[in-house]
Amino acid sequence: MDTPLIKLKPQNSASLYAQLRTELRAQILDGSYPPLSQMPSENELCNRFQVSRITVRQALGDLQKEGLIFKIHGKGTFVAKPKxxxxxxxxxxxxxxxxxxxxxxxxxxxxxxxxxxxxxxxxxxxxxxxxxxxxxxxxxxxxxxxxxxxxxxxxxxxxxxxxxxxxxxxxxxxxxxxxxxxxxxxxxxxxxxxxxxxxxxxxxxxxxxxxxxxxxxxxxxxxxxxxxxxxxxxxxxxxxxxLRVDRQANPPATHAETSHDQ
Structure with missing residues (x-):
């Protein structure tokens, strides 16, 4: 399977690892990497995106925190099943x-x-x-x-x-x-x-x-x-x-509205 090089933009306001995270997230969500499939290795991602290993690890770390990927020691990184x-x-x-x-x-x-x-x-x-x-x-x-x-x-x-x-x-x-x-x-x-x-x-x-x-x-x-x-x-x-949690829709009643005749 061919893996074309993808150049990230250092001048972009987003950091390189954030750009990489966004790109990988999009590929996971559009099915380019199906559930339970193995992700490319860190070396493969470094070569494909022309970035450092630290950048790759930061991006993968964020995706793991989001629950989109998981790691198996000694085997690699895999795409999580949607919950x-x-x-x-x-x-x-x-x-x-x-x-x-x-x-x-x-x-x-x-x-x-x-x-x-x-x-x-x-x-x-x-x-x-x-x-x-x-x-x-x-x-x-x-x-x-x-x-x-x-x-x-x-x-x-x-x-x-x-x-x-x-x-x-x-x-x-x-x-x-x-x-x-x-x-x-x-x-x-x-x-x-x-x-x-x-x-x-x-x-x-x-x-x-x-x-x-x-x-x-x-x-x-x-x-x-x-x-x-x-x-x-x-x-x-x-x-x-x-669970959806809404902020209080109506402001608290004023003292005048809650007071009672004595």
């Missing part, structure tokens, strides 16, 4: 959100059991500790690849209804609304990062110690009653959550 994402500004199930974007979603039901509520689960669902709840564990597959492990807890009476439902192809949110007649209201989320343990390694086909995005989601019905508590474990290399 699927879910917008969390709306309350949607995983399949509901991903299917609308053209992804194929399947679930592997790992277990469905009735267990005593731990103190944490009980506090979230506002029930006594030790009361029986339904625990559902599912591996979510995106285009046939495992992306997340979902551990769901619902009150026992709801779980008995879910026992008869199709948990392989349907979101629990859809089942709650359409089959159980429960109107959903809102959800509270907390997000952090953890390292994969043996169970996650087995479920998601990743190495132990890999980065995992962990989400706790507590869903309430339309009356504000908590009905569904979940741990969502997403592979850090395959998925991201996105």
């Amino acid at each position: 699927a994402f879910q917008n969390v500004s709306r309350l949607q199930g995983f399949a509901e959100a991903m299917s609308s974007m053209g992804y194929e979603i399947l679930n592997k039901l790992q277990s469905f059991s009735f267990v005593p509520a731990t103190s944490h689960v009980a506090s979230k669902l506002q029930i006594p500790e030790g009361r029986i709840v339904t625990e559902i564990k599912r591996v979510r597959l995106l285009n046939r690849e495992p992306v997340s492990l979902e551990v769901t807890y619902v009150p026992e009476e709801i779980g008995k209804q879910l026992q008869k439902a199709d948990l392989i192809t349907r979101d629990i949110f859809i089942i709650l609304e359409n089959d159980c007649g429960i109107a959903l209201g809102h959800a509270d989320l907390s997000i952090d990062a953890v390292l994969a343990d043996e169970d996650l390694n087995s479920a998601l086909g990743i190495e132990e110690g890999s980065p995992i995005l962990r989400i706790e989601r507590l869903t309430h019905d339309a009356k504000g009653q908590p009905i569904d508590f979940e741990y969502l474990y997403f592979r850090g290399d395959a998925f991201q959550y996105r």
Whole structure:
């Protein structure tokens, strides 16, 4: 494969490494370097763009921080797969959100059991500790690849209804609304990062110690009653959550507007 020389412009207001970063980013995004393909070596990039190794390393370092490339020790630099994402500004199930974007979603039901509520689960669902709840564990597959492990807890009476439902192809949110007649209201989320343990390694086909995005989601019905508590474990290399945050639309009310007659 011919690799024509590309001369960057030293007189350009952007530094050489920024120009190189922009050029390589464009080639990655337009498919010139497809996902999981190997990038040219540092020497090849030096020769092709007529720049120093330091310039090449700076440009590649920025692209790695952006998540566009990754390095494997002793093998080279590779183009990363685009990450699927879910917008969390709306309350949607995983399949509901991903299917609308053209992804194929399947679930592997790992277990469905009735267990005593731990103190944490009980506090979230506002029930006594030790009361029986339904625990559902599912591996979510995106285009046939495992992306997340979902551990769901619902009150026992709801779980008995879910026992008869199709948990392989349907979101629990859809089942709650359409089959159980429960109107959903809102959800509270907390997000952090953890390292994969043996169970996650087995479920998601990743190495132990890999980065995992962990989400706790507590869903309430339309009356504000908590009905569904979940741990969502997403592979850090395959998925991201996105959230739009707006600045306050209206200025704070003035003192005169908020004062009351005594």
